[in-house]
Amino acid sequence: MSVGPRAHRPLGVRQLRIAVLVKTNTGGMWLLPQVEELRHRGHEVTVVLPQGAGRLTDELERRGVDVLSSPYDFTLGRAPIGLLLLRALLRRLRPDVVQYHLIASAYAVRLATLGLPVRRVHMVANPAYLESRLVRSVERLLWRLDDVLICGCRYASARYGELGCPPQRRPVAVYGVDTDAFSPDATGPDQRAKLRAELGIDQGAFLAVMVAHVYPPRWFIHAGRGVKGHEVLLAAWRTFRRRHPDAHLLLVGGGWTAAGEDYRRRLGERFGVAGDPGITWVESVADVRPCYAAADVSVSPSLGDGPGAAVQAGAMGVPSIVSAAGGLPEAVTERSGWVVPPGDPAALVAALDSAYQGWVAGRLGLCGRLARRHILTSFDDLRAAAEVADIVEDVAGRRR
Known part of the structure; x- marks a missing residue:
């Protein structure tokens, strides 16, 4: 690959139990390199997705990743019982870190893990929600429940800075692209x-x-x-x-x-x-x-x-x-x-x-x-995934 061989888990970093949660089982293919990098480093990764078949679910299972169906369907009508069921699932998994993508996933995990001894890593895929004054007012308070916000672009990091988040809690690590698969030569000359x-x-x-x-x-x-x-x-x-x-x-x-x-x-x-x-x-x-x-x-x-x-x-x-x-x-x-x-x-x-x-x-x-x-x-995906894994390992090793 374009960035050379992948790094193993650094010396002194213990094996982690990591739960990854995202509110889609069809999109979100961008999380695959991150999951693979964490597994390559020897960490135990479980991905929690909405119920039912989907492109993301199929690909994760094809790669041998543990996939569980979320008991919460991310609708407001089922929020109380759904969040309690999600909390029970996460307690059963006993993760060291919960990593979540997309803002609806962030709200669900933040509330479902209140009081649990777990690190929360919010990965900001698309900062469009921060254009809403209402959402910004909510995020001004709720970002504090995240141990770290990994921002997929500098813009997202700057916006969270405006909401009071200090620089060390909003590092930038992009969602990369497979630069071998996405290449002018990949599809053939015709x-x-x-x-x-x-x-x-x-x-x-x-x-x-x-x-x-x-x-x-x-x-x-x-x-x-x-x-x-x-x-x-x-x-x-x-x-x-x-x-x-x-x-x-x-x-x-x-x-x-x-x-x-x-x-x-x-x-x-x-x-x-x-x-x-x-x-x-x-x-x-x-x-x-x-x-x-x-x-x-x-x-x-x-x-x-x-x-x-x-x-x-x-x-x-x-x-x-x-x-x-x-x-x-x-x-x-x-x-x-x-x-x-x-x-x-x-x-x-x-x-x-x-x-x-x-x-x-x-x-x-x-x-x-x-x-x-x-x-x-x-934007190479392997380099970007390694940066995300470094941040996850770092936040897991911090003293609460």
Whole structure:
């Protein structure tokens, strides 16, 4: 792998019992390198996930990881009994450390482990929830229940700093990407032409891709707009494509939950996607790499996010246009991408124009190579997983 052999458990670090909890059994594939690194160091890891089948559950079990179903389904209606059952499960596991991802998981673990002799490690995957004034007011108090917050981007660490969290309790360790699997050479030399042919996209078109689920708007954040910024991109694309008829937009990702799918349908109707020959919108796919391989530029116009899709795109050698929201700007450099104000269609049109001119002049290839270099340096998954494991071992060894 790109970072060399993995380290064994340092001398003097005892074997730990670690419970990992996350509120999804379909997404969350990014925790796999972390689990593998902890197991490689000799620690006993149990992952607690929602009940039922899911891609994450299947992959963990395939790798021989112990997986248990959460007795709490993360709904408010079942919170009292669910949290008591989750507390009983964690007491039975007797972990030294509970590591949890996503804010709903954080609330559940914090409450379920009150008074238990366990270290709490909150890993912040996506800081979008910190854009809500209501959530910030709650987190100003509840972060104190975490022994450490491992922030997946510098932005998240800074926001928790604003809430009073001291620097030593909010270290940054990114969610990395497998830079071997996500590589310009990983999908084969003909993948670009093959996917375009399958989707009916002209081989000579300038192709922009957006890879993101469609999340329904929330009343308490971003004034009821979808967090991933689909409507911002669709509004910008109308103007951009009038200027450049040889451009095509590929949207990859279905609705997250039924509400998300309903919002996706309404967006399609509002922007006339079905009747627009310059837009192709496909459901979520098992492997997004061919989508990046076929593209000339990736677009992440989110209103609040972690580094996200721009990291995968960069690893594939594709430059990105990102909004100045959350950790997204950390995924690009001045020479490997563009950063635009969030929620600003006009600024997004200008960035698309710049990328298009780079494509015409043959400069996007260099941007893509620089993008991959940045990801190799800052977002390799094995290096990132080792940093997370170091923090978990450190916090487990501290005196309470």
